[in-house]
Amino acid sequence: MGALIKACQKSGSIKNTRSECHESMGPTVLLIAVPPNATWTKTEMADFKTYLTTQIHAAKASRFYPLFGPDVPIRKITPSKESDVIPVQEDGTPIFVRYGSITRVFGTTEGGLCFAEALMSLNKAGYNIIEVDNADQVLFRDNGDGTFSALKTTFMYSPSPDVADLKNPGYTYFQISYRPEEYVKYGTIWQDDSGIVNLVGLLDAAVTDATGSTTTKLKVGVETVCGLTDLVATSLATPLATVSNFIVKLKSTGAVQTITAAAVNSGHIELTGTFTSGAIYTVALAAPSVLLTNNVPGYEGLVSVDITIP
Numbered sequence: 001m002g003a004l005i006k007a008c009q010k011s012g013s014i015k016n017t018r019s020e021c022h023e024s025m026g027p028t029v030l031l032i033a034v035p036p037n038a039t040w041t042k043t044e045m046a047d048f049k050t051y052l053t054t055q056i057h058a059a060k061a062s063r064f065y066p067l068f069g070p071d072v073p074i075r076k077i078t079p080s081k082e083s084d085v086i087p088v089q090e091d092g093t094p095i096f097v098r099y100g101s102i103t104r105v106f107g108t109t110e111g112g113l114c115f116a117e118a119l120m121s122l123n124k125a126g127y128n129i130i131e132v133d134n135a136d137q138v139l140f141r142d143n144g145d146g147t148f149s150a151l152k153t154t155f156m157y158s159p160s161p162d163v164a165d166l167k168n169p170g171y172t173y174f175q176i177s178y179r180p181e182e183y184v185k186y187g188t189i190w191q192d193d194s195g196i197v198n199l200v201g202l203l204d205a206a207v208t209d210a211t212g213s214t215t216t217k218l219k220v221g222v223e224t225v226c227g228l229t230d231l232v233a234t235s236l237a238t239p240l241a242t243v244s245n246f247i248v249k250l251k252s253t254g255a256v257q258t259i260t261a262a263a264v265n266s267g268h269i270e271l272t273g274t275f276t277s278g279a280i281y282t283v284a285l286a287a288p289s290v291l292l293t294n295n296v297p298g299y300e301g302l303v304s305v306d307i308t309i310p
Helices: 048-056 112-120 180-186 288-293
Strands: 028-034 065-068 076-081 102-108 128-133 137-142 155-157 172-178 187-191 203-209 217-224 246-250 261-265 268-272 280-285 299-303 305-308
Touching: 028 102, 048 288, 065 102, 112 172, 137 180, 172 180, 180 187, 203 280, 203 305, 217 280, 217 305, 246 268, 280 299, 288 299
Parallel strands: 203 299
Antiparallel strands: 028 065, 028 128, 076 102, 102 172, 128 137, 137 187, 155 172, 203 217, 217 268, 246 280, 261 268, 280 305
16 A cells, blocks of 8 residues: 655655666567556466466457567667756756656568558557567566556557668557656566467458358358458368357347357358248357357457358
């Protein structure tokens, strides 16, 4: 619990100056954008990668978003620091007013327009940041009450990209700013041995019409929205063919339809049920948390498909 200290009694707030810990953060390789109200305890940190993976697959309001990392490596970091505000009075006396913000811009040559669009969606989102460096050290906020959270940012946005020319590649950028007090006073560094640095965000996925549906079988495919990767043609095909991974509704009423079986067949997934000739059924993927439980991590079904039964 915090306590009020009379402003003129400075001795109670001055820290001892000896240090036994010399760790500081190295170059950042992964950022994780976190909703401002999210907190965790040492219990979650006992298996922090699992906790973070669960949050990455959570509903939008509480979802964590990894940025950069192994798939989209950071190629350059441009730091800048606002000058501290110390006006000098007419008699030559300097007076400290506030520290200047710490800002860094991270650039990558990977990810393309899909990643650039994702970064721009975080503009003015008000999210906070967890950092992971190249030595698997993790930086976040110690709230002083047994809980932890991401560092509070003062600014976050994706600057305009640099397009490629004949001498240079194109770059996509992301910028964050902190108050120095946030970084120094509340920042805490933990050593990770669980592979947090390898975390990646979700890919948008779409259910497609594989054609040939009948009154007993809905035939669908699943592919990524950006790269059009056919997930049924990957190692995810078998776990993807799970009844609870799909939500089928009668389009005219929105009534959820019962699916009794799911199986991979000839490069598509067949959903078994009872369907009416001439009716239209909407097929969508279940929530990312459900897909994760069924061993299909890393995807969110943003696009459904309407199938008309002949």
